[in-house]
Amino acid sequence: MRIRSVPTLLALTALMALAGCASQPAQMPRTVAHVDLDRYMGTWHVIANIPNFLEKGKVATADEYHRRKDGDIAITYHFRKGFDRAPDAWHGKGWLPDPKDAAHxxxxxxxxFVSDYLILALDPQYRYVMVGVPDRDLLWIMARGTTMPDDVYRQYVEQARAQGFPVDQLKRVPQTAAQVGRPGYQ
Structure with a gap:
């Protein structure tokens, strides 16, 4: 297909944007009311997630966040492709579209590729967090350590269910070799 004019190109772009909006959820998931961004920085181990093609099969995963001098957030995603494999990492960045809303x-x-990152639940002591995306097809439950109490995990799962996330797709991420192959784990 040949585009013969700028107005035609603009019209096609507008139609594609509207088609993309049609697939957006009617209402964004609710985020927490307040996040102390400096306190949030540091390492968060992925306890469970809705597996996606980038994370599937990875073990000992963790997100590490640090404030950059320019105000953005340096992100390091730590992982292994197996406990017998060397640690690896991907590096990225985050930023706040609205500086007054540190939960988005x-x-x-x-x-x-750019994605939204919504902080849906956050323990008052900043020990546990639940993060999702607007269309509800990705969800992460994370902790400062490599474990999370079962009652806290269940509470976060129920909060996610109440917000319309497909929690039946959640899988725990092995943080130790002993967890590999256990029921409910990736």
Missing amino acids: WKVRIIWP
Whole structure:
């Protein structure tokens, strides 16, 4: 198909944008009311997620966040492709589209893909967090350590269910070799 004019190109772009909007959820998931961004920085181990093609099969995963001098957030995604394999990492960045709302980020781990990062639940002591995306097809439950109490995990799963996330797709991420192959784990 040849585009013969700028107006035609603009019209096609507008139609594609509208088609993309049609697939967006009617209402964004609710985020937490307040996040102390400096306190949030550091390492968060992935306890469970809705597996996606980039993370599937990875073990000992963790996200590490640090404030950059320019105000953005440096992101390092740590992982292994097996406990017998060397640790690896991907590097990306995050930023706040609205500096007054630290519960909603934009993140880019693999250029040029940008995604929303919504903090849906956060423990008052910043020990546990649940993060999702607007269309509800991705969800992460994370902790400062490599474990999370079962009652906290169940509470976060129920909060996600109440917000319309497909929690039946959640899988725990092995943080130790002993967890590989256990029921409910990737």
